Amino acid sequence: MFVLLIPIVGISQSVKSVIKVPKQEIEILNGNPKHFRKVNNYLIQFDYSDLKIGGYETEAAYVEYMKEDAELRGRSSDEWEEKWYSNRSFVFEPKFLEIFHKYARTKIKLDTEAKEQNFILKFHTQFVEIGFNHNFQKSPTYINALVTFSDKNHTDEPLVISMKYVVGKEVMSSYSSDFRRIEEAYAKCGKELAKYMRKVIY
Numbered sequence: 001m002f003v004l005l006i007p008i009v010g011i012s013q014s015v016k017s018v019i020k021v022p023k024q025e026i027e028i029l030n031g032n033p034k035h036f037r038k039v040n041n042y043l044i045q046f047d048y049s050d051l052k053i054g055g056y057e058t059e060a061a062y063v064e065y066m067k068e069d070a071e072l073r074g075r076s077s078d079e080w081e082e083k084w085y086s087n088r089s090f091v092f093e094p095k096f097l098e099i100f101h102k103y104a105r106t107k108i109k110l111d112t113e114a115k116e117q118n119f120i121l122k123f124h125t126q127f128v129e130i131g132f133n134h135n136f137q138k139s140p141t142y143i144n145a146l147v148t149f150s151d152k153n154h155t156d157e158p159l160v161i162s163m164k165y166v167v168g169k170e171v172m173s174s175y176s177s178d179f180r181r182i183e184e185a186y187a188k189c190g191k192e193l194a195k196y197m198r199k200v201i202y
Contacts, residue, residue, distance in 0.1 A: 019139040021129075022165050026196050029146075031159030033201040036149050042121040043152075044110040046093055052127050087179045092186040096123070100190035107202055108194065122148040123193075128185070130178050133170070141181035142167040143189055166192055 053062035063084060067077035097110055110121060124146040131141035143166045150158040168184030 018137050019131075021140050021142055021167055024166055024192070025162070025164040026192060027162050028200070029160040029162050031149070031157050033159055035156060036119070036159055036201050039119045039149075040107065041109045041111065041117050042119050042149070043114050043117040044097070044112055045120060045122045046088065047122055047124040048088065049124070051125055054129055083179070087182070091179060091183050095183050096186040096190040098190070099187045100194045103191050103194035104198065107198060118152050120148075120150050120152060122150075123189075124148070128182060131181060133181065138170075140167045141178075141185050143182075143185045145189060147193060161193075161196070163189060163192065 048059075051059040053059050056062040056065070063081060066084070067081055070077045070080040093112070097112070100108075100110060111117060125143060126146055127144035129140070129142050131139040133139075143163070145163045145166070147161040147163060148158050149161075150156070166185060166189050168181055168186070168188050170184075
């Protein structure tokens with residue numbers, strides 16, 4: 001007797017997205033990149049103020065919806081909320097830094113602790129489309145962010161870079177958790193920012 005094995009993961013990844021995301025955009029909004037050409041060490045600050053999630057007006061509205069959903073599913077809403085916020089420092093930010101340094105090589109270093117850095121890089125996440133990947137349908141997860149380079153005393157004009165529609169790579173599971181897809185979007189942001197900095201600054 002022959003058994004036909006069907007690779008479920010492969011099938012799920014072949015499904016076309018039900019939503020088309022615009023092409024990735026990275027551009028300078030303000031400042032001169034040449035002013036930062038000699039800087040190779042930044043204090044990085046992650047900013048989530050005024051964050052919007054998908055079609056929700058505010059992040060708070062999304063959090064409340066998901067907490068109610070957790071309760072309906074018999075889960076702890078407090079645990080869901082705690083994980084939502086802790087994923088930033090324990091998952092998203094480390095992944096961003098890991099991939100950033102991989103592509104920046106030894107050219108640029110980002111530190112999360114204040115030492116003797118004279119320059120700051122602020123990564124402000126403005127929008128997260130969480131997307132989905134289940135039941136043979138999927139929609140990409142992507143991030144919009146504003147990146148600001150400035151000296152510690154803010155004496156010179158800052159360099160401001162806009163990153164839009166930065167899509168994370170496909171997670172190899174048709175039932176992957178939301179935070180894993182967001183993690184991959186942050187990984188992509190790290191990669192694209194490092195490449196862009198090497199191109200326009202160095």
